[in-house]
Amino acid sequence: MENETIGIELNNMKTIIILGGGIGGIISANELSNRISRKHKIILIEKNKEHSFAPSYLWLMNGDRKTNQINVPLKSLLKKNIEVVYALVSEIVPNEQKVKADQKEYHYDFLVIALGADLATEKIQGWDDNIHTFYTFEGAVKLNETLKKFSGGRVAIVVSSMPYKCPGAPHEGAMLLEDLFTAKGLREKVEISLFTPEPQPLPVAGPELGNAVKSVLNNKGIHFYPSMQLNFVDTKLKQLNFNGNDPFEYDLLIVIPPHQAPAVISTSDLANSNGWIDVDPEFLETKYENVFAIGDITSILLPGRWIPDKPMMLPKAGVFAHLQAVVVAKNIAKKIRGVETDERFCADGYCMLEAGKDLAGFAYGDFFAEPHPEVHLKRIGKKWHIAKVLFEKWWLSPIGTKKILYRYFLQASGKLIGIPVNL
Numbered sequence: 524m525e526n527e528t529i530g531i532e533l534n535n536m537k538t539i540i541i542l543g544g545g546i547g548g549i550i551s552a553n554e555l556s557n558r559i560s561r562k563h564k565i566i567l568i569e570k571n572k573e574h575s576f577a578p579s580y581l582w583l584m585n586g587d588r589k590t591n592q593i594n595v596p597l598k599s600l601l602k603k604n605i606e607v608v609y610a611l612v613s614e615i616v617p618n619e620q621k622v623k624a625d626q627k628e629y630h631y632d633f634l635v636i637a638l639g640a641d642l643a644t645e646k647i648q649g650w651d652d653n654i655h656t657f658y659t660f661e662g663a664v665k666l667n668e669t670l671k672k673f674s675g676g677r678v679a680i681v682v683s684s685m686p687y688k689c690p691g692a693p694h695e696g697a698m699l700l701e702d703l704f705t706a707k708g709l710r711e712k713v714e715i716s717l718f719t720p721e722p723q724p725l726p727v728a729g730p731e732l733g734n735a736v737k738s739v740l741n742n743k744g745i746h747f748y749p750s751m752q753l754n755f756v757d758t759k760l761k762q763l764n765f766n767g768n769d770p771f772e773y774d775l776l777i778v779i780p781p782h783q784a785p786a787v788i789s790t791s792d793l794a795n796s797n798g799w800i801d802v803d804p805e806f807l808e809t810k811y812e813n814v815f816a817i818g819d820i821t822s823i824l825l826p827g828r829w830i831p832d833k834p835m836m837l838p839k840a841g842v843f844a845h846l847q848a849v850v851v852a853k854n855i856a857k858k859i860r861g862v863e864t865d866e867r868f869c870a871d872g873y874c875m876l877e878a879g880k881d882l883a884g885f886a887y888g889d890f891f892a893e894p895h896p897e898v899h900l901k902r903i904g905k906k907w908h909i910a911k912v913l914f915e916k917w918w919l920s921p922i923g924t925k926k927i928l929y930r931y932f933l934q935a936s937g938k939l940i941g942i943p944v945n946l
């Protein structure tokens with residue numbers, strides 16, 4: 524058993540507030556609930572009553588999932604003793620240990636900020652409703668409807684700026700679309716192009732993995748255009764304008780919109796110059812004691828990778844939000860018990876990269892490795908796709924017996940196929 528159980532809870536009742544009920548928020552709330560006694564209060568504040576699993580938006584887009592298969596009530600994923608407040612967090616006041624949400628004030632002893640990243644379509648010059656995205660639930664639904672009517676032409680997928688969450692997702696989206704058009708007998712009539720300001724696919728993972736992904740895209744006839752900074756879109760002329768290049772004509776445009784920190788953070792003194800929250804990379808504590816930040820809202824510098832002249836940050840990904848949530852929950856529980864907080868986030872990440880035809884690749888590695896992150900790619904195969912589906916089922920299953928069964932099932936399957944499943 525974890526050594527935080529060694530300490531005795533000598534302290535009075537504590538209140539832990541978690542902001543955001545996405546991947547990081549759900550895990551930190553449940554992990555805390557597992558580790559502290561019921562006399563303490565866990566409050567989770569989230570603006571949405573429903574939770575949808577973002578990695579499945581790609582399957583919503585290509586018709587492999589229906590909306591009700593990836594969207595569940597948030598409460599069904601949370602332990603019973605967690606108090607859920609549905610409200611918009613509007614202010615954090617660390618000096619007074621309080622947050623404001625929908626005109627109410629909530630006082631905390633420990634705060635976990637897991638508010639994720641907002642998408643800022645308004646930052647794209649020329650953005651209108653004709654432009655698609657698979658980065659939101661609604662966007663994926665709308666794109667699926669459009670794809671049902673699409674009969675051929677030039678499809679452009681554009682990463683508009685960095686950072687963006689899940690650096691694998693645009694490539695997965697391109698490959699799933701290729702698969703869809705092939706299945707529909709349209710492949711000969713469709714040209715798929717992927718544009719990104721990055722110098723290669725997944726630059727954080729280094730040249731070896733980038734070349735491997737490029738070669739998979741190439742084998743599928745997907746054109747990959749690196750170092751393309753989107754300038755503006757003309758939806759009337761259906762033209763993309765990139766800095767220093769001739770306009771590119773498209774028939775269907777899919778954009779990964781710019782990401783930004785939610786306003787409650789970017790306008791607070793927790794924000795760094797880019798709006799995100801700087802944290803201690805191992806303990807995830809902010810500059811305020813007992814105020815932690817996890818997941819997409821954070822900014823964590825990585826060793827040894829530059830793009831092209833800026834240092835790279837830890838990718839915004841669910842796997843890291845998840846692992847960080849566990850670390851923070853364990854350390855808060857230890858603080859409450861008065862034992863040493865020795866849990867450290869070690870940035871061992873992994874990702875199943877969908878490649879179409881129910882196949883996937885598997886990228887994994889140590890993102891804190893020196894002199895630079897060490898990320899490897901396993902050969903594309905069926906098992907990685909199955910692992911991704913299993914993870915989705917586990918994630919969306921209600922808390923309780925079913926969830927526990929999935930946990931064992933997933934861990935057993937993970938062992939079988941060599942995936943470091945850490946739930």
Ligand SMILES: Cc1cc2nc3c(=O)[nH]c(=O)nc-3n(C[C@H](O)[C@H](O)[C@H](O)COP(=O)(O)OP(=O)(O)OC[C@H]3O[C@@H](n4cnc5c(N)ncnc54)[C@H](O)[C@@H]3O)c2cc1C
Binds near residue numbers: 568581637840841
């Ligand atoms: C298409 C797609 C595919 C992806 N695939 C993968 C993958 O395969 N593997 C992987 O690891 N990651 C993947 N990701 C990334 C992953 O979903 C995110 O990195 C992860 O959700 C981050 O977790 P988080 O808790 O930091 O933020 P989120 O999960 O985004 O949660 C933030 C929560 O805060 C709430 N919130 C925000 N502002 C407020 C406010 N002011 N008041 C109240 N509530 C607020 C939001 O409603 C949200 O519920 C993918 C993402 C996308 C879009």
